[in-house]
Amino acid sequence: MSDNQLRKNLEGIYDKLYRCFGPQDWWPGDGPFEVIVGAILTQNTNWQNVSRAIDNLKRAKVLTPQKLHSLPLNKLARLIRPSGYFNIKAKRLKSFLNFLFKNYQGKLEKMFSLPLDELRQEILSVKGIGPETADSILLYAGNYPVFVVDAYTKRIFSRKKLFCEDVDYHRAQEIFMGNLKKDVQLYNEYHALIVRLGKDFCKKTKPKCAICPIRK
DNA sequence: GACCAGGCACATC
DNA sequence: GATGTGCATGGT
Numbered sequence: 001m002s003d004n005q006l007r008k009n010l011e012g013i014y015d016k017l018y019r020c021f022g023p024q025d026w027w028p029g030d031g032p033f034e035v036i037v038g039a040i041l042t043q044n045t046n047w048q049n050v051s052r053a054i055d056n057l058k059r060a061k062v063l064t065p066q067k068l069h070s071l072p073l074n075k076l077a078r079l080i081r082p083s084g085y086f087n088i089k090a091k092r093l094k095s096f097l098n099f100l101f102k103n104y105q106g107k108l109e110k111m112f113s114l115p116l117d118e119l120r121q122e123i124l125s126v127k128g129i130g131p132e133t134a135d136s137i138l139l140y141a142g143n144y145p146v147f148v149v150d151a152y153t154k155r156i157f158s159r160k161k162l163f164c165e166d167v168d169y170h171r172a173q174e175i176f177m178g179n180l181k182k183d184v185q186l187y188n189e190y191h192a193l194i195v196r197l198g199k200d201f202c203k204k205t206k207p208k209c210a211i212c213p214i215r216k
Numbered sequence: 217g218a219c220c221a222g223g224c225a226c227a228t229c
Numbered sequence: 230g231a232t233g234t235g236c237a238t239g240g241t
Contacts, residue, residue: 038222039222040223042221042222042223043222043223043224044221044222044223044224044236044237045221045222045223045237045238045239046220046221046222046238046239046240047221047222048221048239048240049221049237049238049239049240050222052238052239053238081237081238082238082239083237083238084221084236084237084238084239085223085224085235085236085237085238086236086237086238087236087237088224088225088235088236088237089236089237092224127224127225128223128224128225129223129224130223130224130225131223131224132222132223132224133222133223133224136222148222150222150223151221151222151223152222153222191222194222195222198222199221199222203220204219204220204221205219205220
């Protein structure tokens with residue numbers, strides 16, 4: 001497939017999704033810190049469970065960097081229990097908070113004043129934050145122009161023969177970022193629309209769906 | 217009861 | 230470098 005065709009395909013799919021589903025108004029969450037917490041909690045978990053965990057944190061009035069940083073690990077784990085993998089996710093939240101307080105005095109504005117590539121490297125060095133979580137944080141909490149690749153992206157676009165399902169994260173990201181304009185709002189909406197499509201039409205065990213809006 | 221959901225780190229070969 | 234496994238809840 002030529003670069004030109006690829007670009008047309010990516011833009012065409014976006015247009016179809018947008019026409020079909022409309023703006024998704026992402027990230028579902030209030031403010032950058034809640035976005036970051038949600039990004040960590042949603043690892044391999046559906047959003048409904050994450051939402052319950054976040055509600056617990058809100059009810060306990062601990063959903064701020066300072067409060068979560070000083071909350072004991074076992075209490076944090078108990079509050080985020082509905083999100084699954086709660087022990088490991090509690091540690092991951094703590095490792096991010098340690099990073100935030102050690103390097104930026106707990107201030108997100110300071111952290112988000114760094115240039116994209118530098119900050120991405122730093123966030124990726126935090127234990128428990130891999131490429132997808134890092135990019136979700138950068139795009140949805142920091143408003144950096146980074147395309148987020150997730151399991152749905154790989155599944156949907158491999159079925160459209162744009163790349164293999166086991167494509168490397170960075171390579172998949174390059175395909176989007178190299179062929180679309182670097183635009184925060186576009187990347188925000190595109191990923192949100194992919195998740196919307198994935199949830200409704202692109203199940204793991206159902207390779208074809210007759211009513212999929214982007215089916216040829 | 218099986219399968220799935222907006223990953224990641226670590227062990228083993 | 231590739232592949233397998235543990236981590237866990239709640240919905241369908």
